[in-house]
Amino acid sequence: MPIRRDDDFAQWYQEVITAADLAEESGVRGCMVIKPWGYGIWERMQQLLDRRIKDTGHDNCYFPLLIPLSNFEREAEHVDGFAKEMAVVTHHRLIASDKGGLVPDPEARLEEPLVIRPTSETIFGDAMSRWIQSWRDLPLKLNQWANVMRWEMRTRMFLRTSEFLWQEGHTAHADTESAREHTLRMLEVYRAFAEEQLALPVIAGEKPENERFPGALETWSIEAMMQDGKALQAGTSHYLGTSFAEAANIRFQNKEGQQELAHTTSWGVSTRLIGGVIMTHGDDDGLRVPPAIAPVQVVILPMLRGNDGDAALIEYCEELRDAICKQDALREPVRVRLDLKPGKPAPKRWGWVRKGVPVIIEVGGRDLEQGKVTLLRRDQLWGEDAKPAFHGPSRLDCVAEISGLLEDIQDALYDEALARRENAIARDINTFEELTAFFRSEARYPGWVEVQWARPTGEELDAVVEKLKGLKLTFRNVPVNAVPAEGACIFTGRPAVERIYVARAY
Numbered sequence: 001m002p003i004r005r006d007d008d009f010a011q012w013y014q015e016v017i018t019a020a021d022l023a024e025e026s027g028v029r030g031c032m033v034i035k036p037w038g039y040g041i042w043e044r045m046q047q048l049l050d051r052r053i054k055d056t057g058h059d060n061c062y063f064p065l066l067i068p069l070s071n072f073e074r075e076a077e078h079v080d081g082f083a084k085e086m087a088v089v090t091h092h093r094l095i096a097s098d099k100g101g102l103v104p105d106p107e108a109r110l111e112e113p114l115v116i117r118p119t120s121e122t123i124f125g126d127a128m129s130r131w132i133q134s135w136r137d138l139p140l141k142l143n144q145w146a147n148v149m150r151w152e153m154r155t156r157m158f159l160r161t162s163e164f165l166w167q168e169g170h171t172a173h174a175d176t177e178s179a180r181e182h183t184l185r186m187l188e189v190y191r192a193f194a195e196e197q198l199a200l201p202v203i204a205g206e207k208p209e210n211e212r213f214p215g216a217l218e219t220w221s222i223e224a225m226m227q228d229g230k231a232l233q234a235g236t237s238h239y240l241g242t243s244f245a246e247a248a249n250i251r252f253q254n255k256e257g258q259q260e261l262a263h264t265t266s267w268g269v270s271t272r273l274i275g276g277v278i279m280t281h282g283d284d285d286g287l288r289v290p291p292a293i294a295p296v297q298v299v300i301l302p303m304l305r306g307n308d309g310d311a312a313l314i315e316y317c318e319e320l321r322d323a324i325c326k327q328d329a330l331r332e333p334v335r336v337r338l339d340l341k342p343g344k345p346a347p348k349r350w351g352w353v354r355k356g357v358p359v360i361i362e363v364g365g366r367d368l369e370q371g372k373v374t375l376l377r378r379d380q381l382w383g384e385d386a387k388p389a390f391h392g393p394s395r396l397d398c399v400a401e402i403s404g405l406l407e408d409i410q411d412a413l414y415d416e417a418l419a420r421r422e423n424a425i426a427r428d429i430n431t432f433e434e435l436t437a438f439f440r441s442e443a444r445y446p447g448w449v450e451v452q453w454a455r456p457t458g459e460e461l462d463a464v465v466e467k468l469k470g471l472k473l474t475f476r477n478v479p480v481n482a483v484p485a486e487g488a489c490i491f492t493g494r495p496a497v498e499r500i501y502v503a504r505a506y
Helices: 009-019 036-055 069-073 076-085 121-131 176-197 243-248 272-281 310-325 345-355 365-370 395-423 432-439 458-469
Strands: 023-025 032-034 066-068 087-091 094-096 102-104 109-116 140-149 163-173 202-206 218-225 231-241 251-253 259-261 263-270 298-302 336-338 359-363 374-377 448-453 498-503
Touching (some): 032 036, 036 163, 036 272, 066 069, 121 163, 121 243, 176 218, 176 231, 218 272, 298 345, 359 395
Parallel strands (some): 298 336
Antiparallel strands (some): 066 109, 087 109, 140 163, 202 218, 218 231, 359 374
């Protein structure tokens, strides 16, 4: 890689996206083309998370991309939160201009503007008001995989784009207890998915009042630390109370025959997770993909010479591929690709290294003669001699050991990221002055602090948020099952009631 992480982390991130062939600019500001390798990673994420979502009793559906503006106007706080980001369709036809080119036809103005969905609470709510009549219809659990549009001013591929892909779940419940329980259940789904399959250590917790989703009563998140010490909000789950139900008229007849408002939730994760994987697991040689989400877990590279010996070498590699494909790792058949594209062995190898394939197997003429392979682990690329750390197991041992090897790589990536995060969290900050000094230190990537606070609200909280803005800091969340608070809040001086994370963030 031309740029090292420690030299310029932001530029390194962009270089990894290019070198790993994940995505490219589309020509439309804030929109990207996700290339096959990048989309393959997203497909794996979809498959694994969709399975978890369905296991919690949800059905997939699909709602339109265009939402009537009047749907948003029903929920004032919600529309205010998204108003500056909305892309609006006002005409349905173009005509030729006298000055050349095409312009909207003045006679084709829509009677009501249509918003390109920034999120779908309002349109889901409209449908739920029709689909829910009785307590017997509850809970209603829906999910959709879709794209959304939020007109971002500062964009960065995967992390913050005007158009991105995501899943958004929406549920309706009979009471507060059921809805809040489900909000936390989906938070746990996200935590387990991130840690077990993305190898992404996260902290699950509740967002403070100023960080809530527009219109929500509670917002919960999973927060991950990137290698530069910044936080990435990797997923959110919201308890919306009855405000959205009231705006959309989602009512049901209870067991006593009385009409009640439903309690709703919403929750989602997006292609931002790919950015999180890059910034958590990437190294100075490119991307490293956890085996669970790698489109290809093992790539086999025969060292072809363009002579009569190539046929036997290819046959040997095909038999190796077929044998590995029959093995299971991480509860699924191993995904293997035999790369027969023309090219010199070393450039082909480094192309796969940059893509982050967990295991690269090279097979040459000598390997064929000896019944062996030459194997390289992507997470342990370099040996003590600063040369690639090749291993030379027999073909039979390679097949027998591949499942355990992939599982070991998955665990190793998680353990490495967890150790890095824990080493970069300061838990001994007791005053605002100490917090200021921590983030103004000479450390290039200072990390996070976990501090005690009194859970201020309203104007008192606004004043604290403004102080943090001066340091380019934000509250992340109050961790679930945190160590009990003792002493004084570092922001207000009042007795602390809980602990909260503070960090610079994406």
